[in-house]
Amino acid sequence: MFWDPTMVLLIPAILLSLxxxxxxxxxxxxxSKIRAQSGLTGAQAARALLNSRGLYDVNVEAIRGNLSDHYDPRTRVISLSEDVYYGNSLASVAVAAHETGHALQHSSGYVPLQLRSSFVPAANFGSGAGPLLILVGLFMPSFGWLLQLGILFFSLAVLFQLITLPVEFNASHRALGLLQEGRLLGSDEVRGARSVLNAAALTYVAAALAAVLQLARFIIIAQGRRDD
Known part of the structure; x- marks a missing residue:
């Protein structure tokens, strides 16, 4: 957001993100270059896994974008990027199974998913308004209380990132279990799927670390202003 000595706190998060x-x-x-032995596309795998759990009312749709795959609890739709939807690679099946895991979380009332969904509006507001208020509070000392308010708002975005971690890890765990139970992938193929999902999970860990360290940076800056 702006440079000062506390920026060094973000270095671990930057390195992990890279x-x-x-x-x-x-x-x-x-x-994505290794074809699944079953020959199933990501869409077919998701549909088979949903049907095996009786989730016939959850739709699977193709969307544009690269790795833009997601599940929307509001519409009960699994949206798969075109490469995943039409692809029959191990990566496509793994990603599709992961999003199916989110649908299963929703169906079973998985509390962290419900909590994350309820936090979306507050997190979006906090990630946008928080840094802006902090910036105003820093450069306009007479409005220093905005700095504290900005930190409070930004904390909501950080909390959202932390809640996301168990949601994503659990979805991947469910995905691997579904693939093994449904025998959509062989044991050697499951190892490949696990590699894809573990790599994806690492991006969420990096995002959470970045958010936590950024919050710590803001708090240190605010403390320094109070001591001046």
Missing amino acids: YAQYKISSAYNHY
Whole structure:
């Protein structure tokens, strides 16, 4: 947001983010070239896994974008990027199974998913308004209380990132269990799927670390202003 000595706090998060991006790109590119022995596309795998759990009312749709896959609890729709939807690679099946895991979380009333969904508006507001208020509070000392308010708002965005971690890890755990139970992938293929999902999970860890360290930085800056 702006430079000062506390920026060094963000270095671990930056390094982890770069490593996470490398890992997901490497894993996805590698396993997207390996065809699943079942021949199922990502869309077909998601549909088969949903049907095996009686979730016939959850739709699977194709969307544009690269790794833009997600599940929307409001519409009960699994949206898969075109490469995943139409692709029959190990990466496509793994990603589709992960999003199916989110649908299963929703169906079973998984509390962290419900909590994350309820936090979306507050997190979006906090990530936008928080840094802006902090900036105003720093450069306009007479409005220093805005600095504290901005930190409070930004904390909501940080909390959202932390809640996201168990949601994503649990979805991947469910995905691997579904793939093994449904025998959509062989044991060797499951290892490949796990590599893709673990790499994807690392990006969420990096995002959470970045948010926590940024919050710590803001708090240190605010403390320094009070001591001046």
